[in-house]
Amino acid sequence: MDTQLTLDQVKVGDALPELAIDVNPTTVVLGALAARDWRPMHHDKDFAQERNGTKHVFINTPHNAAYFERYVTDWTGPHGRLGKIQFRMKDSVFPGDTMVFHGNVEGVETDDAGCGWVQLRLWLSVGDKTTTECNARVAVPAREGDNPWKRRGDAWKP
Amino acid sequence: MSDVPAEVQGWIGQKRYEEQGEFDVERGYIFTSCASVENGNPIFWSDKAANEVTDGPIAPPTMISVWFRPHHWAPGRSEQAQPLQVHFDLKEKLGLPEAVMTDNTITFGEPVRPGDRLKTWQVLRSVSEPKTTKLGAGRFWVIDVVYENQDGGWVGTESYTGFGYRRD
Numbered sequence: 219m220d221t222q223l224t225l226d227q228v229k230v231g232d233a234l235p236e237l238a239i240d241v242n243p244t245t246v247v248l249g250a251l252a253a254r255d256w257r258p259m260h261h262d263k264d265f266a267q268e269r270n271g272t273k274h275v276f277i278n279t280p281h282n283a284a285y286f287e288r289y290v291t292d293w294t295g296p297h298g299r300l301g302k303i304q305f306r307m308k309d310s311v312f313p314g315d316t317m318v319f320h321g322n323v324e325g326v327e328t329d330d331a332g333c334g335w336v337q338l339r340l341w342l343s344v345g346d347k348t349t350t351e352c353n354a355r356v357a358v359p360a361r362e363g364d365n366p367w368k369r370r371g372d373a374w375k376p
Numbered sequence: 377m378s379d380v381p382a383e384v385q386g387w388i389g390q391k392r393y394e395e396q397g398e399f400d401v402e403r404g405y406i407f408t409s410c411a412s413v414e415n416g417n418p419i420f421w422s423d424k425a426a427n428e429v430t431d432g433p434i435a436p437p438t439m440i441s442v443w444f445r446p447h448h449w450a451p452g453r454s455e456q457a458q459p460l461q462v463h464f465d466l467k468e469k470l471g472l473p474e475a476v477m478t479d480n481t482i483t484f485g486e487p488v489r490p491g492d493r494l495k496t497w498q499v500l501r502s503v504s505e506p507k508t509t510k511l512g513a514g515r516f517w518v519i520d521v522v523y524e525n526q527d528g529g530w531v532g533t534e535s536y537t538g539f540g541y542r543r544d
Contacts, residue, residue: 245412252405252412254445255459269474271511271543279477279536281412283438288415296419296429300437304481367430367487376483 222295224359225326225334234293234321234338239285241277243313249281276310286340286352289319294336298356299366301335301376305352315344324353331373334360380503384469387500393461394497397443398450401492405442406435434487440523440532443488444496462498462519463538470503472514472540479537485530494531495524501535514541 239245243263250260258265260278267273277285283303291298311317325337340352355376357366366374410420418425419434426433435443446457458464467475488494504516521534 248408248412252409252442253439254405254442256448270476271474279480280438280441283480283482284409284413284415284436287436287438288410288413288417291415291417296417296425300484302481302483303438304479306479307477365429370486374485376485 222297222359223293224362224364225328225336226361228323228326228336228358230323230326232323234289234319234323234340237289237292237319239317239319241311241313241315241317243275246275246277246281246313249284250278253278253280253284255280272310272312274312274314276312279307282307282311282342282350285317285319285342286354289321289340290338290354290356293321294356294358297365297367298358299369300354300356301374302355303352304354305340305350307350309344309347309349311342311344311349317349318343328360329375331369331375332360332364333366333369333373333375334358334364381469384466384500384503387462387465388502389499391497391499394495395444397494397496398446399443399493401435401443401488401490401494403433403490406433406439406490409436409439409442430487432489434489437484437487437532438482440482440484440488440494441521441534443492443494444521444523460498460519460521460536462500463517463536466500466503466517466538467540470515470540472542474512474543475514475538475540476511477536477538478516479535481535482532484532486525488525488531492525492531495526497522507539509539509541511539512541512543514539 321340338354342350445459499520501518
């Protein structure tokens with residue numbers, strides 16, 4: 219099994235390793251179709267320019283979410299379980315951009331059910347511009363042998 | 377809010393468009409989604425890892441909206457079905473032909489598994505006063521989407537903030 223982070227290995231202020239992705243039209247279209255999002259601004263450049271006033275097709279909301287999920291669980295390992303994710307798209311990401319994911323640990327806690335939680339501040343940048351700001355709450359094993367995915371009902375408080 | 381049509385004001389807080397997904401959760405889309413972001417998490421690619429960690433295969437949690445997005449075409453359908461229909465209703469009723477999503481919050485419950493058939497409904501939470509952004513003049517709105525599995529188990533809630541606008 220791949221890397222596995224446990225709560226005792228995390229502290230406030232820790233930085234997640236950056237992740238850079240070069241975006242091309244296929245990146246945008248693949249993400250839109252994987253999300254079953256058929257809206258033309260995610261595959262038709264003319265439509266995006268003429269109707270949305272953007273310079274090109276752009277990455278859609280669920281694709282953005284999927285990238286943040288991947289970024290978080292690349293760091294936690296497979297036992298990391300997302301409880302909540304919130305993001306604000308301040309600007310769009312277009313073909314030709316290199317988008318870079320960044321993150322910091324803002325909080326570490328164990329809830330009253332014994333679940334270990336890490337609060338993350340994440341952001342996505344293109345050049346010197348932040349295009350998306352994100353907060354994520356992810357459960358990681360409170361100790362070796364713990365597994366957040368086994369939690370059900372009142373033991374899961376996302 | 378006074379200049380928001382009464383019909384739209386009446387939608388606020390109401391449970392609308394309760395519906396079942398058009399197909400079962402399936403692994404083909406799970407693999408396609410993981411490939412689209414190069415997500416190599418073994419719980420999505422390896423049965424052994426999935427059995428050990430998640431008691432069998434699951435879908436990436438952030439795929440939750442995928443399972444209720446309608447087919448682009450289906451027999452007998454005369455108009456294209458829209459996901460998040462409340463969003464499109466607002467565009468029409470408020471006369472705002474363009475729209476983008478600005479904020480998305482997702483809270484995750486029970487894992488979604490291949491073979492599940494999800495149920496969903498939408499609730500309009502708010503409509504803003506008129507605003508002008510670099511895209512144009514319009515309004516923001518907040519829509520919640522709640523998801524359950526076939527056993528009535530809560531699997532997640534999404535909250536979208538949309539901005540509907542007119543390019544003048």
